Amino acid sequence: MPRQIFQLRMSLSGVRPVIWRRVLVPGGYTLDRLHRVVQHAMGWRDCHLHSFEIDGVQYGEPDPDGELALHDELDVRLDAVVGKGSRFHYTYDFGDWWEHDLLVEDALTAEADERYPRCLDGERACPPEDVGGPQGYLVLLAALVEPGHPEHQTMRDWVGAGFDPAAFDAGRVDTLLRRLC
Template sequence: MPMKKKSVEKRIYQLKITLRGIRPPIWRRIQVRSDTSLYLLHHILQTVMGWDRAHLHEFFVFGDSYGDSKFMEGEVLEEKNVTLGQLITGEKERFRYLYDFGDSWEHEIVVEKILPMESEIRYPVCIKGKRACPPEDCGGAPGYENLLEVLKDPSDPEYEDVLDWVSSDFDPEEFNLELINKILART
């Protein structure tokens, strides 16, 4: 069992989450409480990134692996039993979040700031982001790049099928902060 650092005072962690392997980058900036478990952080990340919670995931923090131990094999620590405040003590610390072991969506998470809690703000909150999340099951970063290329060319033989799959209103540049925060308010 890893040594856990304890933080008694509730603080706010400002995190920047960047989806690796995609250019231009897809990222979000969120603020969460220090007593947020990795289990809850998974649900928050799913919301802010636009994923559907349809696949397994894993956190990698300072050499340890955390996830839902009921569904994972090997040396995986239970994510429900640990909070950000127990693991993260300083700004600029980094850890990773892997979603969908088939498509391998790897996210880098950087602790940008550790702030005092403000009573008038409801946490978690997304404060900024760029670009839409790739659709589920599109084949990881290479599959997403191919999907974007097909969508640029209506004469491509796959164009109609891809358009039906992602929906005609899919815009890879869209980021809807207001909608994300409405969903987070229910968390």
């Protein structure tokens, strides 16, 4: 039976202009592997906890203390919980609370000579880790564009001279994703 591939569009909630990615992911991936795809595609560094919410059910890495009621993401295949047209959520960093909206845009048959996952497209750079969520990111962006902003130099030093919020390189993300195969 041919492998099913999902075309996913993921976008970061609460940030304008929108930061988004379009990826192709095998339907047979577990949610744990999908977590790694989201991390690489968006540009996160996997420094914080995360969870998925699909049809009101929470999935993630089980909490050994039992404080978070999460179903084990290692036990759940993507194609068992979503299909074409499904919408679900991924939350990263329970302090900064980065919410990602995911949409299964299409379900395709894998091409025999193609490797997955793949990044097809996207826009804008991922916010830096620990910036303070969407509100903190808005403060960072405002400080970076206004040299007279009281936080301009502090924020520029913190984020580094190479940070460009408008930058996105689908080829670089595709290379990172291919290492997950």
